[in-house]
Amino acid sequence: MPLSGLAQEMTSTQRWPEKGWALLQLLLVVSASHAEEPVCRRRGDPENPLLFKDGDIILGGMFSLHTSWKDRKDSYMNKPLPLQCISLNFRDLQVVQAMLFAIEEINKSTDLLPGISVGYKIYDNCGSDARSVGVTLALANGNEIVSVQSKTLCTRHAHVQAIIGATSSSTTVAVATVIGPFFVPVISHFATCACLSDKTKYPSFLRTIPSDYYQSRALAHLVKYFGWTWVGAIRSNNEYGNNGMATFTETAQQLGICLEYSVSFFRTDPYFKIQRIIDIIKASTSKVIVGFLARADFNILLQEFSYHNLSGYQWVGSESWIFDSQTAALDIHHILDGAIGVSIPKAHVTGLREFILNEKPLNSSNNELFIEFWETLFNCRFKSSADIQRECTGHEDVTGVQNSFIDMSLMPLFNNVFKGVYAVAHAFHNILSCNKTCNRNVQLEPSMILQHIRNIHFTTKEGDEVYFNENGDPAAKYEIINWQPRENGIMEFVTVGLYDPSLVPEKQLNLQNKSLIWARKTKQVPVSLCNEKCPPGTRKVLQKGRPVCCYECIRCSEGEISNVTDSFTCLRCLPEFWSNERRDACIKKEAVFLSYEEIMGALLTAVSLFGAHMTIGVILIFFKYRKTPIVRANNSELSFLLLFSLILCFLCSLTFIGQPSDWSCMLRHVAFGITFVLCISCLLGKTMVVLMAFRATRPGSNVKKWFGQTQQRLCVTAFTLIQINICIIWLTTSPPFPFKNFKEIKDKITLECALGSAVGFWAVLGYIGLLAILCFIFAFLARKLPDNFNEAKFITFSMLIFCAVWITFIPAYVSSPGKFSVAVEIFAILASSFGLLICIFIPKCYIILLKPEKNTKKYMMGKKAPNSL
Numbered sequence: 001m002p003l004s005g006l007a008q009e010m011t012s013t014q015r016w017p018e019k020g021w022a023l024l025q026l027l028l029v030v031s032a033s034h035a036e037e038p039v040c041r042r043r044g045d046p047e048n049p050l051l052f053k054d055g056d057i058i059l060g061g062m063f064s065l066h067t068s069w070k071d072r073k074d075s076y077m078n079k080p081l082p083l084q085c086i087s088l089n090f091r092d093l094q095v096v097q098a099m100l101f102a103i104e105e106i107n108k109s110t111d112l113l114p115g116i117s118v119g120y121k122i123y124d125n126c127g128s129d130a131r132s133v134g135v136t137l138a139l140a141n142g143n144e145i146v147s148v149q150s151k152t153l154c155t156r157h158a159h160v161q162a163i164i165g166a167t168s169s170s171t172t173v174a175v176a177t178v179i180g181p182f183f184v185p186v187i188s189h190f191a192t193c194a195c196l197s198d199k200t201k202y203p204s205f206l207r208t209i210p211s212d213y214y215q216s217r218a219l220a221h222l223v224k225y226f227g228w229t230w231v232g233a234i235r236s237n238n239e240y241g242n243n244g245m246a247t248f249t250e251t252a253q254q255l256g257i258c259l260e261y262s263v264s265f266f267r268t269d270p271y272f273k274i275q276r277i278i279d280i281i282k283a284s285t286s287k288v289i290v291g292f293l294a295r296a297d298f299n300i301l302l303q304e305f306s307y308h309n310l311s312g313y314q315w316v317g318s319e320s321w322i323f324d325s326q327t328a329a330l331d332i333h334h335i336l337d338g339a340i341g342v343s344i345p346k347a348h349v350t351g352l353r354e355f356i357l358n359e360k361p362l363n364s365s366n367n368e369l370f371i372e373f374w375e376t377l378f379n380c381r382f383k384s385s386a387d388i389q390r391e392c393t394g395h396e397d398v399t400g401v402q403n404s405f406i407d408m409s410l411m412p413l414f415n416n417v418f419k420g421v422y423a424v425a426h427a428f429h430n431i432l433s434c435n436k437t438c439n440r441n442v443q444l445e446p447s448m449i450l451q452h453i454r455n456i457h458f459t460t461k462e463g464d465e466v467y468f469n470e471n472g473d474p475a476a477k478y479e480i481i482n483w484q485p486r487e488n489g490i491m492e493f494v495t496v497g498l499y500d501p502s503l504v505p506e507k508q509l510n511l512q513n514k515s516l517i518w519a520r521k522t523k524q525v526p527v528s529l530c531n532e533k534c535p536p537g538t539r540k541v542l543q544k545g546r547p548v549c550c551y552e553c554i555r556c557s558e559g560e561i562s563n564v565t566d567s568f569t570c571l572r573c574l575p576e577f578w579s580n581e582r583r584d585a586c587i588k589k590e591a592v593f594l595s596y597e598e599i600m601g602a603l604l605t606a607v608s609l610f611g612a613h614m615t616i617g618v619i620l621i622f623f624k625y626r627k628t629p630i631v632r633a634n635n636s637e638l639s640f641l642l643l644f645s646l647i648l649c650f651l652c653s654l655t656f657i658g659q660p661s662d663w664s665c666m667l668r669h670v671a672f673g674i675t676f677v678l679c680i681s682c683l684l685g686k687t688m689v690v691l692m693a694f695r696a697t698r699p700g701s702n703v704k705k706w707f708g709q710t711q712q713r714l715c716v717t718a719f720t721l722i723q724i725n726i727c728i729i730w731l732t733t734s735p736p737f738p739f740k741n742f743k744e745i746k747d748k749i750t751l752e753c754a755l756g757s758a759v760g761f762w763a764v765l766g767y768i769g770l771l772a773i774l775c776f777i778f779a780f781l782a783r784k785l786p787d788n789f790n791e792a793k794f795i796t797f798s799m800l801i802f803c804a805v806w807i808t809f810i811p812a813y814v815s816s817p818g819k820f821s822v823a824v825e826i827f828a829i830l831a832s833s834f835g836l837l838i839c840i841f842i843p844k845c846y847i848i849l850l851k852p853e854k855n856t857k858k859y860m861m862g863k864k865a866p867n868s869l
Helices: 003-010 018-024 090-108 129-140 169-182 212-225 239-254 271-283 295-307 325-330 352-357 360-365 367-378 411-431 446-454 599-624 636-656 662-696 709-733 758-781 791-815 819-850
Strands: 051-053 057-063 066-069 085-088 118-124 145-147 162-164 186-188 205-207 230-236 258-265 288-292 314-317 340-343 457-459 465-467 478-485 491-499 509-511 538-542 551-555 577-579 586-588 590-592 737-741 748-754
Touching: 051 090, 057 090, 057 129, 057 411, 085 367, 090 118, 090 352, 090 367, 090 411, 118 129, 129 162, 129 169, 162 411, 169 186, 169 205, 169 239, 186 411, 205 411, 212 239, 212 288, 212 314, 212 340, 212 478, 212 491, 212 509, 230 239, 230 271, 239 258, 239 288, 258 271, 258 295, 271 295, 295 325, 325 491, 340 491, 352 411, 411 446, 411 465, 599 636, 599 819, 636 662, 636 709, 636 819, 662 709, 662 737, 662 748, 662 758, 662 791, 662 819, 709 758, 748 819, 758 791, 791 819
Parallel strands: 057 118, 057 162, 162 186, 186 205, 230 258, 230 288, 288 314, 314 340, 590 748
Antiparallel strands: 051 118, 066 085, 340 478, 457 465, 478 491, 491 509, 538 551, 577 586, 737 748
């Protein structure tokens, strides 16, 4: 198969992952150069690559050629327009040219990929993570593409074999997450976050720059080398800064280094956060600041530091800014004099500088980009305008300008891009079994390409070894850089040592015998030690390696205090006491219980009294109409006894409110258990009377003599005596008692009633439940007896409510903390009491007061067809 069709073959539905194919059906990539009118476009995305060149192998590129974009107001009414990028970034433009240089060199080579052309699709992500994700999918997509002009299908596929970029760790995390399931290799030259070494999350990510894990450890060892044990730290608030600083902090603690403060910053943070950092630095006692910051973040902070004249601090920097000439140029107030840090080893790529300074390759690739580059470089315009001072001629001398474009201090990064492109080329050289020719019939899969890139091992023309470990990282090695200002005002980056983590620990950091310059241009090593006293409420914690390390002050834990300065330990307060907010004194804990004064207790009390008065009102009505048939039906004596027991049920809930005492703890459960049994016993007696009375009407039945008033009284008494005996046994063996619970709420004492014997408590509840079930069964059986007013129906409803309330009570009671468990129990008592009162007596009161014509013996004994419940 021709290699020009391999990209199309790779994206066939037979070999592409199903979930990747389903996603990529939505994305289409342009395959024509920007220099010509595009023939095809991706559905739903009108943008083409910024730079494009066709080839047998297509490499994707993603760089921040612009650092920002114009604000726009999007609306759901219209499809958002593409970002309009602004602020051309010369640094990433140089990186792009390094990629183009490597590709051009490979295409000219007769030894590497002979007869195979390498093309590219390079996108500008404008520094936007969201745009980067869209660009990633565009580069990985292999979908059908439509023709703008002829409406016919374009057969060219947009899939790339590997992606070079992105620059920042945050962007790369987003890109690697999206592209990982498709196994398209992503090779970054500057994403150093240690998190990207996790191959379970980012299986297709590789890089040609070491992981921050080694850089962070190098910085920690550098700080330890100079005896700085009390330092501050500022980090970028992104994956790069947060992960790097986390490793630094961990290593620093192992080495006996204390951090006075650790603050984060991101370039989009509001000004008050910058001011907060400045205030922290001014208030600190440490004289060394570790800056694990991205260059863009640090440049913003540096301007503010200059404004506030924060000089005299010894800066220790990460590779992102420590060897950046632009940062040095911004330091006009000498804030960073004597800064020291780690950087990528210097590198040289033959011919790359000349290629970058030659504008012809850029001009031939994209005319619009070249015009923007030229106008930005020389501060001119090709078209005359009233708002410009001079017009571009196109013949300006590139080497004559003084800006970052001609600065080659980032050659190590350019070399990383160079290595990444060559890594892909060597992998394809092996895949296609290239010797003098290459096998064009190899069926390519993204996973196969990724595996070959992981396994490459070659040496560049400059003598650098290129290979990846199991995490996709290269070998780590750093130079120690010292900022040394010269008399002409230029800052010189002097290499003063090396850090090689592959060596034994004692030889990893090697500083040369060179004269170092420190903050304020002194030659004496700064001293940064901690000597603050630990105030009351804190304790001293000594680090390993003392006296190299100072101590730090740790606030006492909750419930512990220290009331002297420089205390080594914190004293735990007694169980009835708790530490105050300052942790310098123990104060008596507040006792909490369900009281009448609080809202919940007052409401429950009001409801309880209302229920009792409501029951008394029913008693008065029944007493006044005691001779009427509806009151006399089913034993009026049991009705009055039931009403009396309901009053007790309502009032017994009051014993649960208030501070627990010996008598209240015993009374509340005993009163509750006995009154409810008395109540249900009455209901059970009434239900049995209804049921047996119907059976007694059958010829020859002698059931009635067994259920007279005497027998009903004995039944109620017997059932109640059983509960009384259970309560007596409970109170004599292990009665409830007041209990101070210190564990429920740490800073308060929960006053509650301990059950004493849990068996006794659940026996009381269980007996009530047994009677309730029997009552429900009898009432259910008697619910369809053919009386016009059948009390069994209402008893059935009342028992349903009763059982439902107490079934839900059990889990609520067990899971409720402190006084809320008491409130749950009171609620269950009141709810079940109201259920019995309303279901059984309100219908009777309704007939007595509002339907007196039905309160006759004739109506009560009338027969009619039974109704369903």
